[in-house]
Amino acid sequence: MKLWTIQNFNLYEKFKETKSFNADENYVWDDIIFQYKWMVEQMKKRIGLPTSEKIKYPIWAWCQWNGVKQKRPDLRYSAHLPKGTNGVLLELEVNDKSVLLSDFDDFNGVLNxxxxxxxxxxxxxxxxxxxxxxxxxxxxxxxxxxxxxxxxxxxxxxxxxxxxxxxxxxxxxxxxxGRKENQSIQATLWEVKWEQVISCKKFVAR
Structure with missing residues (x-):
């Protein structure tokens, strides 16, 4: 399965050395931690436990950013990262069984x-x-x-x-x-490994 994940450039630099990365729980906002923990339990139930007890939260990625005609995130748009942040768009090829797909817009309902x-x-x-x-x-x-x-x-x-x-x-x-062909589909996975990376696009968030 092809996915895209947007990450901070500093994380990418460290990723080149460590060859894997997972979510930093310090970046999970307190006011949505209940919903994130709910997603974690769904992942455990649907795709299995993380490979390490140290992994507490998922990595987020896109399977389909803006409908079937725009699966890859368009970096010309804002809100991918805070404005002015140096980031990377990593294109990944991952095993289907290691990914949990969900409707992005409906998940915003969960967050609310x-x-x-x-x-x-x-x-x-x-x-x-x-x-x-x-x-x-x-x-x-x-x-x-x-x-x-x-x-x-x-x-x-x-x-x-x-x-x-x-x-x-x-x-x-x-x-x-909304229309099914316009659906935005997000992906959650426990970690990203270097060998899963197909390409890397550097950008500055708008």
């Missing part, structure tokens, strides 16, 4: 602790039910709060997140989910 659905009607139904019980989105997100009701709806919320891995599902409503 949102309920993922195929239609707007399903989405509204979930949050309208919460409102009838006097519960709001912030109550679900606040894990210090606990009750049978909250735990029930949290379980439904977490179950909905697993749809990000179902990349072959039918699109019910394109106005809600």
């Amino acid at each position: 602790y949102g309920y993922l659905t195929d239609t707007e009607e399903e989405y509204d139904k979930f949050y309208n039910e919460l409102e009838r019980y006097g519960v709001c989105h912030e109550d679900l997100y606040n894990l210090d709060k606990s009750s049978n009701l909250l735990n029930h709806y949290r379980a439904k919320l977490y179950d909905s997140w697993e749809r990000i891995f179902d990349l072959e599902r039918d699109i019910v409503d394109e106005s809600w989910s």
